[in-house]
Amino acid sequence: MEAATVPARPESRPRAARLGRWLLDRSLNVYAGLALVYLMVPIAIILLFSFNNPRGRFNFIWSGFSLDAWKHPFAVEGLADAMKSSLEIAALSTIGATLLGTLMALALVRYEFRGRGATNLFIFIPLATPEVVLGASLLSMFLSFGFATGFTTILIAHIMFNVSFVVVTVRSRLIGFDRSLEEAAQDLGANSFQTFVRITLPLIMPGVLAAALLAFALSIDDFVITNFNAGSTVTFPLFIWGAARVAIPPQINVIAAMIFLVTLVAMLLTVWQQRRAERMAAVRPETLEA
Amino acid sequence: MTLLQRRKRLLPYLLLGPGFLWLLLFFAVPMYYMAKVSLQSGTIDTGFRFTWELSNYSNAISTYSEQFVRSFEYAGLATLLSLLIGYPLAYTIAFRGGRWRNALLLAVVLPFFVTYLIRTLSWQTILDDGGWVVGTLKFFHLIPQDGRVLATTGAVVAGITYNFLPFMILPLYASLERIDHRLLEAAYDLYGRRRHVFLRVTLPLSMPGVVAGVLLTFIPAAGDFVNAQLLGTPRQFMIGNVIQSRYLAVADYPTAASLSFLLMALILVMVLAWAKFAGTESLMGAEAR
Numbered sequence: 053m054e055a056a057t058v059p060a061r062p063e064s065r066p067r068a069a070r071l072g073r074w075l076l077d078r079s080l081n082v083y084a085g086l087a088l089v090y091l092m093v094p095i096a097i098i099l100l101f102s103f104n105n106p107r108g109r110f111n112f113i114w115s116g117f118s119l120d121a122w123k124h125p126f127a128v129e130g131l132a133d134a135m136k137s138s139l140e141i142a143a144l145s146t147i148g149a150t151l152l153g154t155l156m157a158l159a160l161v162r163y164e165f166r167g168r169g170a171t172n173l174f175i176f177i178p179l180a181t182p183e184v185v186l187g188a189s190l191l192s193m194f195l196s197f198g199f200a201t202g203f204t205t206i207l208i209a210h211i212m213f214n215v216s217f218v219v220v221t222v223r224s225r226l227i228g229f230d231r232s233l234e235e236a237a238q239d240l241g242a243n244s245f246q247t248f249v250r251i252t253l254p255l256i257m258p259g260v261l262a263a264a265l266l267a268f269a270l271s272i273d274d275f276v277i278t279n280f281n282a283g284s285t286v287t288f289p290l291f292i293w294g295a296a297r298v299a300i301p302p303q304i305n306v307i308a309a310m311i312f313l314v315t316l317v318a319m320l321l322t323v324w325q326q327r328r329a330e331r332m333a334a335v336r337p338e339t340l341e342a
Numbered sequence: 343m344t345l346l347q348r349r350k351r352l353l354p355y356l357l358l359g360p361g362f363l364w365l366l367l368f369f370a371v372p373m374y375y376m377a378k379v380s381l382q383s384g385t386i387d388t389g390f391r392f393t394w395e396l397s398n399y400s401n402a403i404s405t406y407s408e409q410f411v412r413s414f415e416y417a418g419l420a421t422l423l424s425l426l427i428g429y430p431l432a433y434t435i436a437f438r439g440g441r442w443r444n445a446l447l448l449a450v451v452l453p454f455f456v457t458y459l460i461r462t463l464s465w466q467t468i469l470d471d472g473g474w475v476v477g478t479l480k481f482f483h484l485i486p487q488d489g490r491v492l493a494t495t496g497a498v499v500a501g502i503t504y505n506f507l508p509f510m511i512l513p514l515y516a517s518l519e520r521i522d523h524r525l526l527e528a529a530y531d532l533y534g535r536r537r538h539v540f541l542r543v544t545l546p547l548s549m550p551g552v553v554a555g556v557l558l559t560f561i562p563a564a565g566d567f568v569n570a571q572l573l574g575t576p577r578q579f580m581i582g583n584v585i586q587s588r589y590l591a592v593a594d595y596p597t598a599a600s601l602s603f604l605l606m607a608l609i610l611v612m613v614l615a616w617a618k619f620a621g622t623e624s625l626m627g628a629e630a631r
Contacts, residue, residue: 073536084434087427088449091507094464095456101467112467152361163354171358178369180557180613181606182565184582188589188602189372192379195595212368215361273457275568280589292459296572300463308460315455319448 095312102305109299121302125310128303134291135307137203141287142271145210150264152211153218154256160219161226178216186213187280194281201283209281210274214267221266225259258326265318272311380599390595398600406584406601410608413580416495416570417563420502424510424559425552427503432514432551433544436521450511458505462572465501466492469573498578501569509558517551518544553620557613564609581605 101111105118126132156175160168178186190209194201233255237247275289282290292304383395403410435446453461469475469491479485491497521544529539567582581601588598 076536080430080434081438084431087431088446090427090504091450091453094461094468094504095452097464097467098456098460101464112470113472152364155357156361159354159357163357165351165354171362174362174365174370178365180561182561182582182609184565184567184585185602185606186369188585188598189376190368191589192376192595192599193368193372196375196378208368212364215364219361269454273454275459279586289457289459292457292463296459296463304460308457311457312455316452319455323444323448 098305098312099309102302102309104302104305106302109301111300111302111305118302121306125303125306128301130286131288131291131303131307134286134288137285138272138288141203141206141210142268144207145214145271146264146268148207148211149214149218149267150260153215153263153267154222154260156215157219157222157226161223161229175216175219178213179220183213183274183276184280187277190277191280201281202285205281205283206278206285206287209277210271213274213277214270217266217270218263221263222256222259225262226256229255255329258322258329261325262322265315265322269315376599376602379595380603382596384596386593386595395596398596399604402597402600402604406581409579409581409584410604412578413564413582413605414608414612416499416502416580417560417566419499420506420563421510421556421560423499423503424507425556428507428510428514428555429552432511432518436515436518447512447515450515451508453504454508459568459572461505462501462568465497465504465573469497469500492573493575493578495574495578498569498574501573502563502566505566505569506559506563509562510555513554513558514548514551517548517554521547549620553616556616560612561609565605 101114102121103117103119104111104114105116105120106113107115121127126135156171159165160172160175187209190205190212191201193199194205199205234247234251237251238244242250273289275293278287278290279293286294288307292300295301295304378392379390380398381392381395382390383393383398384390431450435443435450439446456464467473471490471492476485476489476491479491480487480489485491525543525547526539529543534542564580565582567580567586570578570580570583582605585598585601585605588594588601
């Protein structure tokens with residue numbers, strides 16, 4: 053790696069210049085290390101303060117180790133209900149968005165049709181719109197219809213913002229897809245439905261799973277859009293928002309730590325599964341010959 | 343045969359249909375209703391009526407110009423800081439990460455695994471008046487003895503930078519990683535100095551990443567209100583804070599709706615200006631990926 057980017061130079065370079073280069077090399081690594089620390093510190097703080105035994109209503113100052121919050125994560129009123137709504141909305145919106153988005157991605161990568169460019173743009177625009185605007189415009193529509201905001205409207209909103217993310221994720225995986233495998237299946241007598249279920253779907257599954265994971269994480273984390281369309285329904289982020297003004301119990305950190313760990317494990321599993329799929333897809337005659 | 347061909351031609355539209363309809367109904371149509379609301383007059387008590395009230399827009403600009411300017415200042419500053427922090431990090435991971443590359447990339451996205459609001463709240467802990475950051479700054483007399491970090495512009499910008507930094511790093515990494523190393527070797531073989539190789543080969547080749555990263559960071563940053571709310575005071579409030587409170591606390595829907603459109607229009611203008619400056623080609627290249 054190092055050798056490829058910094059090939060040998062003429063021997064006549066003065067020593068001072070070489071020292072300067074060495075220092076620059078090291079300082080770049082140190083700088084990058086510090087940037088990583090900047091990214092990691094808040095996470096460490098969150099995990100650490102889930103073990104705090106706070107004196108006041110706010111969990112901002114370290115005042116002793118305690119396992120209380122971990123033993124009773126739902127001892128705070130309303131937290132369990134909020135978490136339940138969050139999980140339900142995340143699960144349902146993930147299913148909906150993954151289904152809609154995967155079909156769209158298939159159409160966009162597989163077929164030449166009129167309006168493809170425009171559709172790509174249309175899917176891209178929600179990603180480039182600030183969340184406040186997405187939330188506010190949906191609320192405007194619901195208000196105009198006199199439609200009461202609540203669980204249903206949150207779900208509608210979450211599917212809406214997740215669809216674009218799913219399309220983008222699945223599409224990027226589909227682009228490198230080897231179509232000769234499908235042709236082979238059809239040559240062997242499979243009809244298009246069988247080909248899709250037995251060949252296409254298993255091959256794009258890692259991409260679909262990655263997209264579903266992303267959708268789930270985005271849904272469970274969303275505050276801004278939810279805040280506009282929640283009515284009296286409280287999700288986990290909305291619970292934190294309310295708590296931030298009155299009291300922040302360490303239980304909030306515990307739940308955040310749990311979500312963090314579950315997401316991490318799920319992410320590692322998808323990466324592992326993806327690698328396995330890539331390895332399997334790589335075993336093909338032309339690679340063996342090469 | 344013709345029936346089969348017709349079906350084949352219809353298939354993409356059938357696949358697109360449901361998702362397209364969803365986006366149409368819950369993304370595009372709401373924009374129309376927001377436009378309608380932004381032209382209404384009245385109050386929550388007397389009821390709103392559609393009257394082509396264009397003055398909502400001029401009133402919104404004159405009343406909240408300060409927050410608009412602040413939003414774009416903070417977002418610009420946070421984007422610049424993200425680029426300064428993110429580029430060397432992305433460069434190091436791409437060129438020196440070796441077999442740790444994927445692990446390092448995972449570390450970059452780790453903050454996204456923690457709920458956004460909690461991430462921001464943890465900055466309250468870090469920058470707390472009794473915390474070690476404030477203590478250290480006081481020790482070196484970088485802030486006065488009764489000085490604070492929390493509830494200042496610095497805290498809000500630091501929070502925004504932190505929250506959107508991975509959006510900057512990921513596209514930067516993606517474009518740096520794809521650079522053909524043979525090009526760099528060629529430059530060195532031609533006795534290019536390190537600095538020149540970076541400025542004339544590496545940096546131009548990574549421009550699509552810079553363009554995409556700047557957009558992905560700037561757009562959410564300009565619309566953010568969480569950081570200003572949790573880490574700042576009303577003196578740091580951005581346009582997002584105004585939209586949020588006009589909609590949800592004051593129920594002044596016409597003003598909030600016109601502010602939302604103005605925000606979107608301003609962001610669009612900036613994106614177009616940036617695209618013109620950076621070249622549409624790299625913008626499209628970044629999008630197509």
